[in-house]
Amino acid sequence: MHGDSSIMAFLLDFILLVTIAMCIRIYLSGRILLNPFGIYIVSASVSGIGIFHLLDYAETSSLVHAISIILSLIFVLMGCVWGNKIKPVPVAVASRWWRKNVIWYLPRIKILFCNLLLLISALVALYYYYRVGYNLFFELLKGSTSTLISDNQDVAGLRLRAYTGDEYFAPGYVNQFKNVLLPLLCILFIVRSYKQKSLSSVALYSFVSILAIFALLGAGQRGPFVTIVLISFIFGLSMGRWSVSASNFGRLFSAKSLFGAGLGLLGIGLLSYGLGRFDEGEGALGSVVALIESLFDRFFKGNQRAGVIAFDYFYTQPVQFGRQWFEGILGLLPTHRGSDLNSYLFSLQWNSYRGNSPPSMIGSVYYNFGFIGVCFFSLLLGLSFHYVYYSLFKFQKTVGRLLIFSAIAILLGRWTIGAPVGLLNKGLPAVGLLWLLIGKATSKTSRNEGMVREKELKHEEPAR
Numbered sequence: 001m002h003g004d005s006s007i008m009a010f011l012l013d014f015i016l017l018v019t020i021a022m023c024i025r026i027y028l029s030g031r032i033l034l035n036p037f038g039i040y041i042v043s044a045s046v047s048g049i050g051i052f053h054l055l056d057y058a059e060t061s062s063l064v065h066a067i068s069i070i071l072s073l074i075f076v077l078m079g080c081v082w083g084n085k086i087k088p089v090p091v092a093v094a095s096r097w098w099r100k101n102v103i104w105y106l107p108r109i110k111i112l113f114c115n116l117l118l119l120i121s122a123l124v125a126l127y128y129y130y131r132v133g134y135n136l137f138f139e140l141l142k143g144s145t146s147t148l149i150s151d152n153q154d155v156a157g158l159r160l161r162a163y164t165g166d167e168y169f170a171p172g173y174v175n176q177f178k179n180v181l182l183p184l185l186c187i188l189f190i191v192r193s194y195k196q197k198s199l200s201s202v203a204l205y206s207f208v209s210i211l212a213i214f215a216l217l218g219a220g221q222r223g224p225f226v227t228i229v230l231i232s233f234i235f236g237l238s239m240g241r242w243s244v245s246a247s248n249f250g251r252l253f254s255a256k257s258l259f260g261a262g263l264g265l266l267g268i269g270l271l272s273y274g275l276g277r278f279d280e281g282e283g284a285l286g287s288v289v290a291l292i293e294s295l296f297d298r299f300f301k302g303n304q305r306a307g308v309i310a311f312d313y314f315y316t317q318p319v320q321f322g323r324q325w326f327e328g329i330l331g332l333l334p335t336h337r338g339s340d341l342n343s344y345l346f347s348l349q350w351n352s353y354r355g356n357s358p359p360s361m362i363g364s365v366y367y368n369f370g371f372i373g374v375c376f377f378s379l380l381l382g383l384s385f386h387y388v389y390y391s392l393f394k395f396q397k398t399v400g401r402l403l404i405f406s407a408i409a410i411l412l413g414r415w416t417i418g419a420p421v422g423l424l425n426k427g428l429p430a431v432g433l434l435w436l437l438i439g440k441a442t443s444k445t446s447r448n449e450g451m452v453r454e455k456e457l458k459h460e461e462p463a464r
Contacts, residue, residue, distance in 0.1 A: 009052040012066055016048050019070060023077045027084065030091035033098065034238055034392055034405045037080050037385040039413020044073055047360060047416045050304030061315035065308070065363075068371065072362050072378040079382020087390040094393060102239050103398045104195050110438055117437070118185040122208065125178035125215035128171075134158070137217035158220065171219075172332060172425045178215040179224040180407070180427030184434065186212045187232060188403050191239075195399075227410060227426070235406040239399070303360070303417055310345045310359030314367040322368050328421040342418075358418035368419075388412065400438035407431045 020041050024032075032038040048069045055062035106114075129135045136158055139148050148158070186209040193201035216225050324339050331338015346357035359367065365377045392405050411428055 005057050008057045012052040013049055019073050020045055027080045034409050035389045036409045036412040039409050043414045043416045051307055054308045061312050065311045068362050068374050072374055075375050075378035076382040079379040080386045083383045083386030089390050097393050100397050103396050113437055121177040121182035128174045129218055135218035136220040137214055176427055176430040180430035182215055183212045183228045230410045231406050235403050238402045306357040307360035307363055309349050311363040314363055319370040320368045325368050325419050328419050361416050364419045404434050404439045
């Protein structure tokens with residue numbers, strides 16, 4: 001039976017890859033940079049392939065799970081294509097937009113507000129760790145001199161206590177500032193100051209960015225750091241003058257891109273080592289091998305294993321008709337406990353309630369709205385992806401808009417785990433606040449060109 005499951009898994013891998021190729025050919029070709037759907041198919045393929053190889057196809061729940069994954073991707077594609085019929089983004093218009101230079105101008109009043117928001121974010125982060133009582137990343141850097149770690153060797157316990165302890169520190173609200181606003185504003189001001197050759201500003205914001213790194217890593221969570229690394233990566237790519245031809249995507253593998261990706265992986269590796277997220281091997285080579293195995297397990301097995309266990313459980317339960325999502329959203333209120341589903345799923349996997357194990361996004365939709373809900377929700381998700389992408393071209397190519405849409409593309413495109421409330425906790429409201437501050441037209445010229453571009457998007461015949 002194991003052999004049959006392996007054959008079935010590889011067959012589903014092939015079907016998934018064919019579906020992805022179809023997505024690229026029908027919709028993404030010429031429309032991939034800063035498109036949430038482009039990020040999503042990578043995330044969905046990593047999630048789907050991992051899940052396919054963990055399923056037992058003798059079970060009906062596994063078959064339903066596999067079919068849901070394939071159909072969901074097809075319906076997301078249908079939503080994107082439908083969205084492109086309603087709000088077309090012709091490849092020619094996108095190409096002209098990407099070939100323009102980046103506009104670095106920001107009105108002084110907006111710079112003032114952004115600096116004020118940066119200061120508030122830094123103060124919120126400092127106060128949060130003051131209330132928690134420690135910054136785990138700082139303690140790990142101290143090593144043997146850290147009294148906290150020497151007294152309590154349970155790093156995992158310290159990590160959980162920072163955001164799920166008995167005392168409530170409003171981590172969901174604080175995350176908007178310390179995990180999103182603080183690092184994104186640092187990136188914006190460092191890049192802008194460097195472009196304007198203001199060394200004093202570069203030095204100032206670089207110093208603040210050190211605080212941002214400690215804020216990002218202080219709770220011992222790798223996810224926010226990975227998110228910021230990915231946002232920085234595609235933000236850097238988007239600032240070039242691009243053509244939609246395939247040859248230009250060789251820049252993804254340029255020396256600068258590979259160096260940046262290498263630094264990001266090194267940071268993740270060092271953090272994983274410090275947090276004890278993998279077993280230390282014999283010697284330096286053994287540790288590197290252990291790290292690679294840990295990262296492979298993290299990307300292709302960890303969340304996927306939890307998703308399989310969750311879907312098997314959901315298959316035996318009645319459809320919730322959105323009740324579990326509603327409870328999760330109520331959990332954003334300080335007075336409401338919210339949904340305890342993730343804790344229960346963690347207990348199914350590890351026989352302990354000391355942690356959270358979110359289901360896959362598709363599993364969460366299935367639990368709340370059933371099989372038909374997976375198809376319908378995926379269609380709406382595709383429409384949302386395209387509308388976000390369409391909105392990118394409505395105004396000029398400003399540095400603020402590129403940063404904001406880089407963040408939106410990563411946050412939306414990587415949403416393959418958990419309920420919609422997870423998007424809120426990961427910082428979508430904070431990105432929305434940045435959009436209100438710097439996302440719209442920044443001058444009369446940009447507003448006028450924006451109206452011209454709106455006419456182009458409406459009246460030019462869409463390609464493909």
